[in-house]
Amino acid sequence: MDTPKLTWNNHKQVNYLRWYDKAGGEHKNYGDTPEDVLVRKGKLMAKLGMQAREPKSKKTTETKKRFTSVRKAYDKYIASFDDDSSYDGRIAALKPLIEKLGEEDIKKIKVDQLQSVVDNRPTPSTRASCYTFTKAFIRWLWKHDVLRDDISKNLEKPEYTPAVSDDDQKFIEERTDLMSKILNWLAEEDCPFHDDYNRVSCSVMGLRASELGGLCWEEIDERTHAVEIKWQITDDGKNIKNRTKSGFSRFFVIPNPYWEGSARTLAHFGLRPSLWR
CATH class of the missing domain: 1.10.150 (DNA polymerase; domain 1)
Known part of the structure; x- marks a missing residue:
């Protein structure tokens, strides 16, 4: 019987299982508990019509890759x-x-x-x-x-904060001001590019497509206008927690002048309640 092992993945301890199919293909499954791992393995095998086999002997694997x-x-x-x-x-x-x-x-x-x-x-x-x-x-x-x-x-991570030069800071301020003016212009109904407001707004918020697809209303605080990014949707349509690029959740706050438009943007992309997961 397969016995998942505890390991690290995305800066988090998870249960892990490596197994092989009859054709010799290698597969990996992760989960919060050993039971999760075995369930995921079973679903993958059923989806692909696979049968598991005993993995290669430890001696053979180590000899090949030593x-x-x-x-x-x-x-x-x-x-x-x-x-x-x-x-x-x-x-x-x-x-x-x-x-x-x-x-x-x-x-x-x-x-x-x-x-x-x-x-x-x-x-x-x-x-x-x-x-x-x-x-x-x-x-x-x-x-x-x-x-x-x-x-x-x-390994201990060394402390390092990249210096921001005066020129860089000036560029950041100019870009912020420019994007603010663009959003104000797009928000006007008579703007010829008014329909592009949603797309540009999400770009300004810095959301990746997979993060936007995994976002739910419960991660948006309507009182503080803070949005927590902690899920991303995978290519097969599954939502996975703490699978952002850095492996950690992050927050950003939508400025008050743009809250109403940003909320419309998120609604436009069909955010669902947490039960969707």
């Missing part, structure tokens, strides 16, 4: 990115890690060794970059069964 050094694991990791906008930044950020720990056995790496590499970077920005990509590297190794545990969750 890397003897951090450098070899790094080469495999970099090769997995065929076309990535952060490719050069990823290589630069991981260079100190390879220089210091490149010949170490990948399976014996400790979190304090990784932390030492991150902390020894010369500037706050390089420490932040090294932390981000080191964490991504370790999580990739864990997801590909090279590491038994995801030790990246124990």
Whole structure:
């Protein structure tokens, strides 16, 4: 019988199960409880008409995916990115890690060794970059069964706040003022682009399409005009909690002058009560 294991996903402890179908395909299921995981597995199997089989032996899997050094694991990791906008930044950020720990056995790496590499970077920005990509590297190794545990969750995140220059601040203020004028103009019924108000309003609110699709009325406080984003709708139409891009819920407040129009916008997109979930 399958036994889900406790692991980390999106900064949250969840139950996790990896299983294989008869054709050798690998599948993963997550859930808040072991029962949730098994139910989700059963639904997926029924939907795809699959039959489970026993997973490959641990020895076979580890032999196939074993890397003897951090450098070899790094080469495999970099090769997995065929076309990535952060490719050069990823290589630069991981260079100190390879220089210091490149010949170490990948399976014996400790979190304090990784932390030492991150902390020894010369500037706050390089420490932040090294932390981000080191964490991504370790999580990739864990997801590909090279590491038994995801030790990246124990890395301490360095404090770093990007500086906003005067020019940037001026641009932000100008953009805010411009968007305010555009919304006021679109709100006028005789505006030739009046029907585009809903689309532009959601763009100004910074809502992703999947977040807008998962938004419900109970997450909108009509008294404070605050909106909490904590759900997103997946491609298969399911709403999943705490699956925003960052993995955490976030708030934004709709300014009073635009509350009425924004409420119409959200109603236009068919927000449903919580029972919809």
